[in-house]
Amino acid sequence: MKTDPTFWLLARAAGLTAYALLTASALFGLILRSRPFGKRVKAPTMLDLHRLIALLAVTALAVHGIALTFDKTIHIDLLGLFVPGRIPYRHLWVGVGVVTAELTAIVVVSFWVRKKIGMKNWRRLHWTTYALFVGATAHGLFSGSDSNQHWAQLLYLAAIGSVVLATTWRFLTVRKPAGRARTKGTPTKGTPAKVTGSVESAVDSATA
Secondary structure (H helix, E strand, O other): OOOOOHHHHHHHHHHHHHHHHHHHHHHHHHHHHHOOOHHHOOHHHHHHHHHHHHHHHHHHHHHHHHHHHHOOOOOOOHHHHOOOOOOOOOHHHHHHHHHHHHHHHHHHHHHHOHHHHOHHHHHHHHOOHHHHHHHHHHHHHHHOOOOOOHHHHHHHHHHHHHHHHHHHHHHHHOOOOHHHHOOOOOOOOOOOHHHHHHHHHHHHHOOO
16 A cells, blocks of 8 residues: 655655745845845845745744654654654754754744844844754755755755855945944934834844
């Protein structure tokens, strides 16, 4: 009797979707910081999209993991989704995927507890996005069943290339916001100081 591949296919599709969304979230964060489109793209709007896409990525990761527990091709229990090394299939790289998913969830949740943990700690935590992208890429390449397919290899290559290019652009072009050059406590004419400060803080802190 053949095994029903429905959950295996769902897990694969959700995993690839999560990877694409994580890449998009990283790119939105880099665009938010380096502003290659100038004032044509509003920073608050970009920040909201960055946050939404990251949340969707975590949702796709959850679907990926839950679908694997229902699949009969590889026997994975619920605990295996949280404990690295518990899943025997491609032991090392699946473990990397578990750790990456957990840290990704922490980074995304940090958007809503930024004031509690402090901006400096939040910014440091956000820098781990680069490590998470590397971990997600390694997990997909070395444990994904589609990694030998040309379309999957093109997906990973496009993701890596776009993040590298966006990161290079950011470090070559980013400058201190003009608001920092003004005297502290002096808002732009016609703009309340509190509003100006909150937007500049959010944009300046979103590093990935």
